[in-house]
Amino acid sequence: MCAESNPPSDQQPPQVPSTGTLLVDAGHRDRVGEFRGVAGPYWSLRPVRGGAEWEAEPVNVRVASTMERLRAENARCNARSAGRIL
Template sequence: MDARASHQEAPPDPPAPDTPLVDTSRNDRVGEFRGVAGARWSLRPIGGGIEWEVDPRHVRPALPMEQLRARTARANARSRGEVL
């Protein structure tokens, strides 16, 4: 057996809290990094909401346009009374 075949890639280092990230496993959902939960990372929607966990391999930094889109969607939902 090749030793390289059994070696798994190490997870990336966690970013600073509140760093905007994109969860590519959930239709490019944008969230802020909240912390590490075992082997997974916790993200929270920009502007607040229920946190979710994601495998760090499915996360990338959010582009400025993605951050703006997420903040605008949250503000619109708030103006409609859908969220506090």
């Protein structure tokens, strides 16, 4: 009798999104960020309102919903009008 100790995972690795796609990082309290690229095993995300990029594990990231995208775009517009970002 032979048993596998590590059964194959049915979960496929997430597909790399295009640059600029708004994503939600569940590993960082559902923080919304813009996809910037791949850094080793991590994905680089930048806050929508500007600021330092952070690295997220792809398994914790999902595409932002319509409401989340709207909130992020609104936050970007507010930050721009207040002079906090260009």
